[in-house]
Amino acid sequence: MRAKRIPLKFSVVVLGALIVVATAGCSSEGKGPVWTAGPNSAAPGSATPSGSSTAPPSGGSTTSGSPSAGSTATAGATAAAWKTYSDAAKKVSFDLPSDWIAQSVTPDAGSMPGALKIEVKDAKGGYLATLHTGLPSASPADCNPAAKRPYVVVSSVPIDLPHADGDSTIPPHVVFRVIQGYKFFGSYGITNLVAGSDGQACQLRNLVAGPAGKGNYYFGDMAAVHAFATDEVVAPAKSFDTLDQAAKYVDQSSEFANVQRMLLSLKVNL
Secondary structure, eight states, rough: OOOOOOOSSSSEEETEEEEEEBBTTTTTTTSSOOOOGGGSSSSEESSSEEEEEEETTTSOOOBOOOOOOTTTSSOOOOBBBBEEEEEEEEEEEEEEESSSEEEEEOOOOOOOOTOEEEEEETSOOOOEEEEEEOOOOOOOOOOOGGEEEEEEEEEEEOOOOOOOTTTTEEEEEEEEEEESSEEEEEEEEEEEOOOSSSTEEEEOOOOOSSSSTTOOEEEOSSSEEEEEOOTTOOTTTTSSSHHHHHHHHHHHOOOHHHHHHHHOOOOEEE
């Protein structure tokens, strides 16, 4: 399947086992096209039952993990044994595979008092995601209409998190989205922000706008993804030659199944 511009009118594309329904102005974000995965990627309770863990993540306490209520896993197999990370003050917690590492690091400059920053890595030390709370409110970066690129919501699952409501917000979701450049660049995370109108945006932000006075927060591989230039470093974002490859990553990979389950388990006490 050749890379091509995402159509803004109604279209139905079959990508292997994934049925793509793209409808302009209709998505879980409120605007833009959306891909709806097949039964295997949205079967409630389909996550592999977790086992107990004895290896604590660095920088936090653990308990034996179990799937969070309402979590949905993709067709990729999830880890058999899970544990729970929680900071000392019990402000945040989330589940992760027992051999993954969660480590508290110094929050970014300008963060609010009491902010937390936790990095998650796999068993080999490969970076997977960051949870950062206490981020100050910030206006979106300027977006020249000529710089907008088509984007697609590949996966979107609701999650119950504290958040602000507004004209440019939606209920929080765990998402995987791709934006089209010289390749298709993908990123996973949590968000309650509308990405863009008419299925186009300059960047896709993995950010939840928190309640008034509580700060914003994100949990994902990066805070925002855009259509990279050829001389930019893409990692930790994902890159795909075709939309079909992006669909298969979401629908078949164990990495995404584990990451999605981890993100869906997030609890935040602001």
